[in-house]
Amino acid sequence: MFKPLIAPSILSADFARLGQDVDDVLAAGADLIHFDVMDNHYVPNLSFGPMICSALRKYGISADIDVHLMVTPVDDLIERFAEAGASMISFHPEAAMHLDRSIELVKSHGCKVGLALNPGTGLHELDHVLHKLDHVLIMSVNPGFGGQAFIEHSIEKIKTLKSRIDEAGLSVRIEVDGGINASNIAQVRKAGADMFVAGSAIFNTENYAHTIGKLKQLIS
Ligand SMILES: O=C(CO)[C@H](O)[C@H](O)COP(=O)(O)O
Numbered sequence: 001m002f003k004p005l006i007a008p009s010i011l012s013a014d015f016a017r018l019g020q021d022v023d024d025v026l027a028a029g030a031d032l033i034h035f036d037v038m039d040n041h042y043v044p045n046l047s048f049g050p051m052i053c054s055a056l057r058k059y060g061i062s063a064d065i066d067v068h069l070m071v072t073p074v075d076d077l078i079e080r081f082a083e084a085g086a087s088m089i090s091f092h093p094e095a096a097m098h099l100d101r102s103i104e105l106v107k108s109h110g111c112k113v114g115l116a117l118n119p120g121t122g123l124h125e126l127d128h129v130l131h132k133l134d135h136v137l138i139m140s141v142n143p144g145f146g147g148q149a150f151i152e153h154s155i156e157k158i159k160t161l162k163s164r165i166d167e168a169g170l171s172v173r174i175e176v177d178g179g180i181n182a183s184n185i186a187q188v189r190k191a192g193a194d195m196f197v198a199g200s201a202i203f204n205t206e207n208y209a210h211t212i213g214k215l216k217q218l219i220s
Pocket residue numbers: 009011012036141142143144145146147148177178179180197198199200201
């Protein structure tokens with residue numbers, strides 16, 4: 001059983017004072033930082049690239065940086081984020097030309113590797129690669145925007161994935177991203193998730209320590 005982790009998504013942070021905002025959520029108890037990378041091609045929104053990752057490293061952020069690539073193609077940005085200081089990189093199977101090669105590319109840089117599955121993407125995408133992964137990122141909203149409502153059928157998908165990982169005797173984290181907040185995080189934890197991405201539920205509150213403390217209490 002993995003220790004549950006809270007990963008604030010900087011998509012909802014204050015970009016005008018990003019370094020300080022990231023410092024603040026870490027001081028408030030966040031376990032790592034989540035990067036939502038959007039290319040206005042794979043998803044209909046544009047966010048930020050590897051320069052922001054290296055800028056945060058230069059600023060002094062030493063916590064793990066968990067990069068979620070919502071881009072196609074993936075290989076060039078895998079390399080650039082690894083060089084910029086990413087600790088974990090996930091990408092979408094349908095966005096990769098050669099899935100196994102891209103997984104190996106992440107690993108070759110010493111980063112943890114994950115696959116991200118959209119709400120409409122089946123677990124069968126994991127069939128031949130699950131044993132190679134450090135985590136699976138279950139999207140509980142359609143990718144592209146923060147602040148959307150959690151899609152309820154994600155719960156069944158998480159439960160099925162958890163059984164599959166356990167039956168195979170694998171050690172693969174389940175990360176859930178989209179619409180996570182105090183009203184649903186306990187149910188998502190119970191279903192089998194152990195890494196929780198939250199953007200608006202954390203950054204849109206006044207007191208990060210209070211919010212993260214409450215989320216942690218609900219999953220402990
Ligand atoms: O990656 C996303 C959308 O593509 C996530 O939904 C986002 O990072 C989390 O935001 P929120 O907690 O506000 O739903």
